Amino acid sequence: MEHMTAPAPAPASRRVLLAAPRGYCAGVDRAVIAVEKALEQYGAPVYVRHEIVHNKYVVQTLEKKGAIFVERTEEVPEGNIVMFSAHGVAPVVHEEAARGKLATIDATCPLVTKVHKEAIRYANEDFDILLIGHEGHEEVIGTSGEAPDHITIVDGPHDVEKVTVRDESKVVWLSQTTLSVDETMETVDALKTKFPLLVSPPSDDICYATSNRQAAVKVMGADSDLVIVVGSKNSSNSIRLVEVAKDAGAKAAYLVDFASEIDEAWLEGVTTVGLTSGASVPEVLVEEVLEWLAARGYADVEIVKTAEESITFSLPKELRRDLRSEAAELVADK
Numbered sequence: 367m368e369h370m371t372a373p374a375p376a377p378a379s380r381r382v383l384l385a386a387p388r389g390y391c392a393g394v395d396r397a398v399i400a401v402e403k404a405l406e407q408y409g410a411p412v413y414v415r416h417e418i419v420h421n422k423y424v425v426q427t428l429e430k431k432g433a434i435f436v437e438r439t440e441e442v443p444e445g446n447i448v449m450f451s452a453h454g455v456a457p458v459v460h461e462e463a464a465r466g467k468l469a470t471i472d473a474t475c476p477l478v479t480k481v482h483k484e485a486i487r488y489a490n491e492d493f494d495i496l497l498i499g500h501e502g503h504e505e506v507i508g509t510s511g512e513a514p515d516h517i518t519i520v521d522g523p524h525d526v527e528k529v530t531v532r533d534e535s536k537v538v539w540l541s542q543t544t545l546s547v548d549e550t551m552e553t554v555d556a557l558k559t560k561f562p563l564l565v566s567p568p569s570d571d572i573c574y575a576t577s578n579r580q581a582a583v584k585v586m587g588a589d590s591d592l593v594i595v596v597g598s599k600n601s602s603n604s605i606r607l608v609e610v611a612k613d614a615g616a617k618a619a620y621l622v623d624f625a626s627e628i629d630e631a632w633l634e635g636v637t638t639v640g641l642t643s644g645a646s647v648p649e650v651l652v653e654e655v656l657e658w659l660a661a662r663g664y665a666d667v668e669i670v671k672t673a674e675e676s677i678t679f680s681l682p683k684e685l686r687r688d689l690r691s692e693a694a695e696l697v698a699d700k
Contacts (some may be wrong), residue, residue, distance in 0.1 A: 381666040384652075385582040385642035387675050391575030393475030394419045394646045396679040397452035400473045403681060404449060406520055408690050410472035413448040415455065416504055418473065420601035420645035422623050439463055445697040447471065447689050452646075453504035454478040456511020473686040474512055477543050477573045482512050484567050488538045493565070494531040496520050498553050499542030500664050506542055519556070522549060526556040529544030538565040543573040544603035544645070546610060547580055548597055553589060575645045576603050578673040580610045582640055583645055586670040587614030588641030592632055595621045596651050597644030604644030616640060624651065625658035639664055 390398075397418050404412045410432025417425050417435055425435060442448045447469045451457065454474040463470045474482075488495050495517045499506040510517045520539075531537050539557055541550055550572060558564050570577075574600060587593050593611035595605025604621055611619035621641075622628055632644035633639075640660060643652050656667065 379637075379666060380664045381488060381638055381668060382656065382664050383586045383638060383640045383668050383670050384656070385586045385640065386669050387575070387578050387581070387582060387673055388642045388672040389643040389645070389647050389649050389652060391573065392675075392679045393573070393575075396681060397473040397475070398424060400471060400682050400685065401428050401449060402432050403685050404429065404447065404471060407685065408447055411446065413442040413446055413468075414451060415442075415448055416451045416453065417637050418451045418601075420598050420604075421644070421646040422598045422644065423651055424648065425645065439466060439468070442466060442468055444468065445693045446478065448576070449473050451504065452478070454482060454508035456508050458511055459508075461671055465583070467693070467699075469684075469689040471682050471689070471694065473682055474508075475543070475573070476679050478508070480569075481509055481540055481543065481567075481571050482623060484571075485509055485512040485517065488540075489516040491536075492516075493538045494518065494533070494535045496529060496531075496537060496539045496557060496564075497541065498522075498534075498539060498550055499545065500602060503542060505544070505602075509540070509542075520553060520557070523556045525552045526553065526560060529557070529560065531561065531577065534561050535563050535564065537561050538567065541566055541571040542602070543571055543670040544606065545572055546606045547577055548610075560632055564605050573645075574677065575627040576606070578663045578675060579603065579607060579642065579645060582670055582672045583607050583610045583640070584614045585672055586642065587611035587619070587638040590616045590638050592617065592638075593619040593634040593640035593642070594628065594655060595642055595644065596623070596647050596655060597621055598623055598646070601644045601646055604647070607642055607644060611640065611695075622655075625654040628655070628658060630662070633662060633664075635691075640670075
């Protein structure tokens with residue numbers, strides 16, 4: 367009887383697992399629209415102190431419309447309008463704007479404002495505040511500035527050992543809104559071991575969007591050979607998504623601003639690609655990655671949905687005023 371050769375197994379089909387939710391959160395959407403509305407109402411230029419959100423594409427797009435991004439308030443010529451970014455600013459920045467005769471629009475995310483208010487409240491009650499967050503991040507700088515004499519920054523579990531407080535019965539922890547949920551709780555657990563009477567904030571400081579995006583990546587990453595996170599290198603929440611994907615079991619995970627940054631070598635031996643985007647990333651950039659992947663055989667797209675999001679925030683109230691006239695009056699009052 368003639369020996370029959372078994373047919374070779376069919377190659378596994380290539381697919382993309384697309385995380386949901388992903389991309390813009392309510393705070394980012396509000397901030398970006400605020401810049402666009404300010405340009406429409408008042409005309410260019412509108413100055414923005416620091417990047418309105420941490421995304422290269424968004425910043426470049428707004429610059430083309432007439433926004434001017436600066437790092438220091440002093441860079442804005444007097445009599446102009448300056449907007450504060452979604453990350454929030456310290457009280458000293460508002461004082462700088464007043465000295466510079468500037469009309470201001472505060473586009474701070476309301477969830478960041480909540481943390482600022484918590485810091486003020488606990489400082490007024492003379493607590494030592496342990497702020498879990500990344501040293502040098504704009505949001506941490508802004509929150510710390512609300513009560514610099516009461517706040518100690520704790521940059522992860524490795525920082526806990528060196529933390530000292532005045533009174534172990536009056537210690538509270540707060541956090542940056544864009545951290546890894548798991549690492550933050552690891553830090554909190556370490557702090558509670560050291561300070562058993564540590565007080566927790568009334569509600570979780572890590573924003574709903576950060577938590578939701580990380581939860582989706584945990585599910586998606588567990589089934590992915592490769593995870594691509596669309597986001598900028600200075601975006602804390604995007605960087606955390608890469609870390610979460612790896613922790614969830616993805617063999618590899620990379621952060622890219624644009625589809626053109628993807629290295630085709632990453633696809634070698636890859637059957638399943640997970641795809642998500644940070645909270646400051648417009649959907650158009652995700653669509654470009656999907657097109658790039660489809661052109662290379664990854665046309666089958668499955669949605670991995672773990673939460674519904676319906677939160678929206680109203681635009682900054684300053685947009686209802688004639689800020690150009692206000693700025694002119696500030697200069698005239700010199």
